[in-house]
Amino acid sequence: MTDVSVDFLRAVFLGVLQGLTEFLPISSSAHLAIVPQILRWEDPGAAYTAVIQIGTELAVLLYFWRDIWAIGSGWVRGLFSAAAREAHEWHLGWFVIVGSMPIVLLGIALKDVIEQDFRSLWIIGTTLVVLGVVLGIADRVGRASRTIDDLTWRDAVLLGLAQAAALVPGVSRSGATISMARFLGYERAAATRYAFLLAIPAVVGAGLFELQEIPGGSNAYGVMPTIVGTVVAFGVGLAVIHWLLKYVSTHSFLPFVLYRIGLGGLTLGLLASGYLVA
Structure with missing residues (x-):
């Protein structure tokens, strides 16, 4: 098998x-860092990771296009109409904008640190465990009585700060946002839905920002395998969104908590044994 064929197969995998893993609260960036090492593959690189996430975010855009249209059009109408500024969509548009600012600003300021120091598997293994425990506590103590209609400016800021914690691989964007939302008393379905909407500007922006680096050395697979991997991620991600929203309406996040702790513990154990290299 040629090197090109191997690159394509790995990119599809x-x-x-x-x-x-993108939409489950288990950290896609952690999996993309850990699994290649376990399989003795080259690290796909931060640029590959960011761009392939565009595929899953396109799945969000397609799945939530009605919500996105309602929020976007409502926000634009509010720019020109005082009556429109009374609508929920106007406020929700601002909540998403304000909530996206922490991760965007910190992502730009800490770009080099994120792509180098934060990719240590010691950090990733630890954050998998710690945020798994946090998610478990949040899901257990959350009142689960609030919906997206109950969002406030305070909540928008807190949820935005929580999402920014996902700049550290292993935290999980959805996991951090959902944990904060559960602490604030939001229903599981509402917390998950808002986590998806809040992630769109940040992840699409990060992917577009990293596009310039794909032809260079920060991506192990090159342009075409990355495109194929992105298309595959789109299809799989679309199915996962549909499943997860149905799942959280009747189930807790406990399986994801246990999985995070198990994967994090395994990673730290393999590091300590020397099988994995930080």
Whole structure:
């Protein structure tokens, strides 16, 4: 098998992995860092990771297009109409904008640190465990009585700060946002839905920002395998969104908590044994 064929197969595998893990609160970036090492593959690189996430975010855009249209059009109408500024969509548009600012600003300011120091598997293994425990506590103590209609400016800021914690691989964007939302008393379905909407500007922006680096050395697979992996991630991600929203309406996040703790513990154990290299 040629090197090009191997690159394509690995890119497809990682596309499936990205699609499966992006929307679950288990950290797609952690999986894209850990799994290649376990399989003795080259690290796909931060640029590959960011761009392949565009595939899963396109799945969000397609799945939530009605919500996105309602929020976007309502926000634009509010710019010109005082009556429109009384609508929920106007406020929700501002909540998403304000909530996106922390991760965007910190992502730009800490770009080099994120792509180098934060990719240590010691950090990733630790954050998998710690945020798993946080998610478990939040899901257990959350009142689960509030919906997206109950969002406030305070909540928008707090949820935005929580999402920014996902700049550290292993935290999980959805996991951090959902944990904060559960602490604030939001229903599981509402917390999950808002986590998806809040992630769109940040992840699409990060992917577009990293596009310039794809032809260079920060991506192990090159342009075409990355495109294929992104398409695969889109298809798998679309199916996962549909499943997860149905799942959280009747189930807790406990399986994801246990999985995070198990994967984090395994990672730290393999590091300590020397099988994995930080």
